[in-house]
Amino acid sequence: MAIKAASESSRKMAVPKIMRIALRNCPGIYILCAVSCICVGSIQAVNTKFLQRFFDSALALIQNGGSANDAVRHFALIALLGISNEFVTSIYYYMGRALDSSAACAFAEEFNKKLAKAAAVCFEDHQFLNDLERARAGQRAAVSALSSLTAVFTSNLSYLVIMYAVLHSIHFLLPLAILLAFIPVLAGQFLHARLFSNLEEQMAPIRRESLYYEKCIRDKEFFIETRQLNATDFFFRKYLEALALFNKKAVQTEQKSAAVNLASSAASEICYASVLMLLFALLARNQISAGSFTAVFASIGMMFANLKNMADSQVTQISKNYGSIISYFDFIEREERTGGACGIRPGDAIHFSNVSFQYPNAHAKAVFNASFDIAPGETVAIVGKNGSGKTTLARLIMGLYLPASGVAAIGRQQTKDIAQGGLRSKWSAVFQKYQRYKMTLGENVSISDPKDELDSGQAEARVREALQRAGVVAGGFQNGLGTMLSRDFGGVDLSGGQWQRIAIARSIYRPHDFIIMDEPTSSIDPVEETKLYELFSELSRNKTAVLITHRIGAARIADRILVMDGGRIVEQGTYQDLIDRKGAFYDLYEAQAKWYQKD
């Protein structure tokens, strides 16, 4: 309900919101841009008047020897206006560009900050991911809408106002032309908005699909396998099918759009012809001069073109993208996870009772009725098959996810009562899918506790210590901590094992009382792996630690083991207890151990 309400409000308010963000973030550029816009519009309109005067005096000079002085004076004015127009236009383009890039920066920052607050579980929801994609498109659309809006409200408006005055000064009936120029344009816009409002939403999935098949053929991730399966043809066919559908829709749309445009052009032409008739009639009655006729004739052509241009490029741009702009603001205004400050103390125990959790759109619960306690300083291992809910449980423990039912608490505080970010202040983690940041070695470590900038000596010493404890020799890198860990940015590539150690150093660097270690499933060779467990075992000393492991033997380092199956905790106990019980844990153990027993 609350989200619905937010969408209603942004539907109405998107335009002022766009302007507000621009005014807040880059007021100087915005105002300069608006001023240069006004100048451009005004000069174009005033030009009509000067042109009329010049043509009149020139005709007078040609036909009946009028004053050459007059003609020259009017000519000089035109020249002056023309050249200043040239400069103002240049400034306008420059300012427009500056505004575009500054506004893009501002919109992106709002977006980034919002995502910092988005609950982790949202990223498992395809509806959220769709909204995210649309908001991303809306972010770009909002930037171009800003410059269009600025132009409409300044340049076009001042042009029309002055044009009105100029036309009125020539003959009181002439301002009628503005009205006549406007009507067909407005009608065309109205039709466009009616016909194409949901277009982007319809086209996006088809485009995404054809892009995906393209990726299956040419992306590094798929390239070799697709080829070795001789499956290129298969994907190519799928690609062409999706493309044909996309093309059909795109051409159909354009066809409709062209029809609308032609209709509004025809209407425009009728209006234009009527204005010319009016001019003609005035000329015939000698109410305006031949010079005025030429000047107004030329200017009105320009005015029709200007208004049309405004409608086609600017208003259409906004109305076409209005939907995605609204998606952007809906996203920015999404509800956030609420909660108070974190009151967890180092000595707090973790208490779970009947905790259940279900992923969005999933057909079954990922964790079901989990109850257990973890005492301060204890190391608990979670083992179980794939998909048994180990990682989900770990995410619930550290409060990345909130339980759907049951109580998940640390000390006296339930995780759901703590604001995003608050809870994690005491936690550190090594994730299964740890990030390989395309940053320097030092930044790769210090990113887990980004409060200190790396150049402070204290932070650097801490980074070195974390690396050392994780078994990474910083001296072995070309530029020490400053070594860029990415080929893309002119740095070096690391092996999987080295990356794993850096991820561990990252978790050490973050000050913590609680730590989660989710073991990587692959890419670590046996020798490395043994060392890794020793590291994990050392990390868990004196901390409350949760270790998720696939190597059952490695669970020995834990004080207690939770065995999961199908989202439930099926066994709990010490290593020896569980072996002796000959239950689920023993089966898991045997499955692995048998390979190492002498036949």
Add this chain to the structure above:
Amino acid sequence: MDAMRGEVERKQNKIGIAYVFKTCLNCAFLSAAGIILLALISSALPIANTMLLAQLIDEVLRALSESGPSYLPYRSLLMVVAAVFASHVIPHISSFLYSRLNAGLRSGFHAGLLEKTANLSYEHIEDSKALELLDRVFDKPSERMSSILRLVCAIGSNSIQLLNLCVLLLANLWHAAVIILLFSIPNIIISIRGGRKTYDAYKATSRDRMMYAYYEGIMTNRDAVEERTAFQFTESVNRRWRRLYRRVQKIDLNTRLRWDFKICGAGALTLIMAYAVILLLTGSAAAGSLNPGLYLSLSYAVLSLQSVIVWGISFSANQLSEKRVYLDDLASFFQLSAVAGGDGLNGRIIPLESIEFRNVSFRYPGGGADALRDVSFRIEKGGHYAFVGKNGCGKTTVTKLMTGLYANYEGSILINGVEVRDCPAEQINRLFSLVHQDFAKYQLTLFENVALGERELAQRKDAEARVQNILDKAGLGELAAEAGLHKRLGKLGGDGFDLSHGQWQKLAIARAIAKEAACYLLDEPASALDPVSESEAYRQHHELMAGKTAIFISHRLASTKLADCIFVLDQGAIIEAGSHEELLGRNGSYESMYQSQRSWYRGN
């Protein structure tokens, strides 16, 4: 369309505008021809307009002075309106034609590029420069081609307008025509140079832009969500992002500023030229050698010449010189080598007899140490082999060479005695069935995923039962029964469901067994499985491969225990070879690795 794809295949050193025209005409002949025709028509319109307007004004002036206000030349007025109407309608028609052209380019040109990419030599896919090139080439290729066509048409059409006007002036006032031509040239040159400079600045900041795009990614994408929320790094990364963004913005704006004002100066110069021409016209009209109608309409045309030169020609030329760079990328893309197909196996599917490496050494293109050093071994039909060793020892490299991904090895790699680099890729692909270490996660249905392995499978009547059977063997039977064979996997479609990493790997195995091949290559096929599935998988894999030639690659020694022969690799060389029992007796590298893993299971 097929002709077009053939066109794309051709290698070219330098690609020019002619290529764009040819491509557009090939992909959508009617639309492209229509666009060119409309550009020609619209180039003649302004001069027609000027003439009609001159006639109209003259007739009006005559009517006013001779027969009074009763007669007015409505016919001339209608002609003027018709000309204006034409100039308004043409853009709409051509924008429609552009959308058809884009559609044609997408299915002809873009698809052709994709086909070419599918045949690229494998080395390019490992080369980051080539990958960047691919990304640039595939960044809206159709729209780029049509926008180049659009710019060329604009420049052509506006140039014709300029020339037309000059011709008209030449007939009346020849020195005015000379002035116009003289002044428009520097304007155009400055614009083109400005376009190049701004592109250079763009290129110079490309690394910074890549970097801030990357920062944007880790602040917003799904991959980084765990660490982002756990470590709360957005504020700090955002600070860095902003710093980079501002730096790029500053360079970009400074370059623009410099060139904008140069271009503005050139524009002012053009204007002054126009004013000089108008003064000349006024002079000759006052002298009576130019009638008033032509004088007024010519003056107006000269005044609007400014926009023809500045916007129509210079600005378009500026844009074109920016966009043309795409054609250079395209040319380098066409230069990339494709897989060369020899006919070493005579195009027949043959049973595998042996695979032999003889003193093979190999180094990846673009650097580093030797990935393989003097490796020799022989794989016989029907045997089960294993390659073991630490990360980076060269295990995967062996499979890459065996399957013909690289041709630049030293020594010989013989399949049935035929050098592998002489075998056509398609033949080799038929011969092997692989499970890759980084297996692909195709967001298709379960059925399609399995049938990808053996396409004939999908055509059979009992296809579903067979696929189900294969999924059962791979340990995905339950999932298939629960979710159905024809539901889309992944998050691409709205109703799709996602698999876990381990399930994806099982699916990759299912795909590999579906394929009827002479030799199965399994690279870490159980790395993502849980302990139970993994242990089951070791035996199961060997059972599935019974009677077939199979090569297992793993650092998990338990998995290789059942192989007939185990090769131990270290730093690109084979250091030990033999069966599990033989190797354990040797107290070598294999033994110590085995003991290290075993230590976790001792003591019970």
